[in-house]
Amino acid sequence: MRIGYFLSSEELTPAEIIEQAKGAERAGFSALWISDHYHPWVDAQGQSSFVWSMIGALSQATSLPITTAVTCPTVRIHPAVIAQAAATSAVLTGGRFRLGVGTGEALNEHIFGDAWPEADVRLEMLEEAVAIMRELWKGGVVSHRGKHYTVENARIYTLPEQPIEVLVSGFGPKAVDLAARIGDGYVSTMPDGDLVARFREHGGGAKVAQAGFKAAFADTEEEGARIAYEKWPNAGVPGELSQVLPSPKHFEQASELVTQDMVKKAFVCGNDPRAHLEMIDTYAKAGFDEVYVANTGPHWQGLFDLYAKHVLS
Template structure:
C-alpha cells in the first residue's frame, strides 16, 4: 500500500502547503493529494488557495506524485480549461500528476449566482455522485482509478468487478496531531467542525457562514471520532489497516492544526517503517 499526505488547501496558506509538501517527502510519504476549493468550509480554516497555482509551485519543491482530490470539471471552471491546466500540470510534474474528478458541492461550485438545482434534483445528484453505485460504475467504465474518503470494501469490490480491475483505488482520512488525543480533538473541533455535519448538508450548503451555522449541531466528541487525534502511532496504523482491508491501494493522511511537523516525525519514525 502506498502512503501519501493530503494537502488541505482550505486550512493552510500557500507557503505552508509548500513547506508541508517538502516535509512530507523528507518524512518518506510517497505521494500527495491536494484539495480543490473556492472557499474554506468554515472561517476558522481561513484559506482557499487556487489549486492550479499550487500544483505548479509543488513541481518546484518536491518530486512526489500529485492528485487533485477532487476537481469538479463542470461548473466553476469549464472542462476545456481544466484539460489545459491538467495537461500543463502533467508536464511540470513529468507525468506524476493525476486529475481526480468529482461532481463538487455548492460551497465551491455555486459561486456565480446561476440557478442551482432544486433540493430533489440535488439529492438525486448527491446519491448518484457520492453514495450510490452509479458513480462507482462510471469510474470503473471510463476512469483510471477510484477515489473515496470511506473504508468501504463493498464499493471497492463494485469498482473492480464493474470493470475497474486492478486500477488504483485511493482514499484519505484526517488527523490532528497533538500531545494528547484530547488536545487533538480540541484542535480538530476548532478547525474542522464541519467534519461532523450530518446527512447531505455538506453537499448543498453554499457558504462558510452556512457551514458554521450547521456546525452548531456538532460536538467536539463527534469531530474527534472522525479524526485520528493525538500522537499514538498505533491509532494511525489501525486506521490505515481499515483501508487496506477494504482493498485500497493508496491512503492519504491530512493533518489539521499547527503541529504538522510532529505528524511527519511520527510517520517517519513509527508509522512508515512499521508498514514497510
C-alpha cells in the same frame, strides 16, 4: 499500501502548502493529494488558494506524484479549461500528475449564481466533461456540442507524453458505477469496502483506489480532538449537506449540531502511532491501494516525525 500526504488547501496558506509538501517528502511519504476549493468549509480554516497555481509551485518544490482530491470540472470552470490546466500540470511534474474529479459541492461551484443541479444531473455533467477533456488531450482540434457543454475549435498544444489518468470520486452507488465505467481509478474518504468492491466488480477491476483521512497531531488525544473540532466541525455534518450547503456560514450553522466527540470519530487525534496504523489498516482491509493523511492544526512536524519513525520506515 502506498501512504501519501493530503494538503488541505482550505486550511494552509500557499507557503505552508509548499513547506508541508517538502516535509512530507523528507518524512518518506510517497505521494501528495491536494484539495481544490474556492471556499474553506468554515471560516476557522481560513484559506483557499487556487489549486492550479499551487500545483505549478509544487512541481518545482517536490518530486512526489500529485493528485487533485478532487476537482469539479463542471460548473465553476469549464472542462476545456480544466483540460488545459491538467495538461500543463502533467508537463510540469514530468507525468507525476493525476486528475481526481468529482461532482463537487455548491460551496465552491455556486459563485456565478448558476443553479446547483441535482445529483443525477451532476453525474451526467461529469461524464460529459471527462469525455471532452480526454478528447482535447489527444492533441487535435475539438468541436463539441453536447447536452451540457459547447467547445468550438479548441486545441491544447502543451501536452504530456503520456495520457493523464482521471480518477473519479464516489460516495454512493451511482457515482461509484460512473467511476468504474469512465475512471482510471476511484477516490473516496470512507473506508467502505462495499463501495470498493462495487467499483472493482462494475468495471474498475485492478485500477487504483485512493482514499484519505484526517488527523490532528497533539500531545494528547483530547488536545487533538479539540483542534479537530475547532478547525473542522463540518466533519460531523451528515448526509448530502456537504454537497448542497452554499457557504461557510451555512456549514458553521449546521456544525452547531455537531459535538467534539462526533468530530473525534472522524479523525485520528493525538500522538499514538497505533491509532494511525489502525486507521491505515482499516482502509487497507477495505481494499484501497493508496491512503493519504492530512494533519490539521499547527503540529504537522510532529505528525511527520511520527510517520517517519513508526509508520513509513
